[in-house]
Amino acid sequence: MSKVEVPSKIGLDSDPVERWALFFTSAVEQERKKVLDSLIAVDEGIRMANDVLCEVTQDDYERAAIFEREKILRDYYAGLANATNKGKREGFDAGLAQGRNEGLEQGLEQGKKLLQEEKMNT
Structure with missing residues (x-):
């Protein structure tokens, strides 16, 4: 230019x-x-051009403000979704560990009972 x-x-x-x-x-x-x-x-023409320039500039500021608000909301909801997924993973892992421990305890108890029954039968 x-x-x-x-x-x-x-x-x-x-x-x-x-x-x-x-x-x-x-x-x-x-x-x-x-x-x-x-x-x-x-000059009336220049006044009108200045009015349009001010309006366009204001529209740019408003558009930037709207974009910024939308970005903040997207970041907020992305953070919530991330925290929810993290919580679900932690809950699943904790439940899995608890299930394994309970299964192990039940297996040990059943094994002890079987040993006691075998001792009684022999």
Whole structure:
């Protein structure tokens, strides 16, 4: 994209093309706000363009804010899902360990009973 040099002598009484050039260079520089305000007061087309520029910029800010809120919610729900899955895994592992221990205890008891029965039968 090529840059256009705007002469510093352009003023409010310049022709419309020069005022538009001044508008575009002033619109991106905050320190030239007074120049922009003066142009808006003099030229209806520039005022309308500035209104559209402000609206588009505001839409960008709103879109960014909405995106950020959605990201926060996605992160929150992803964290909940992760915690739920982790809890299920831990519960499953604990249940499996408890089941093994109970099965082992039952097996030992049955083995002891069988040994006692064999001793009684012999």
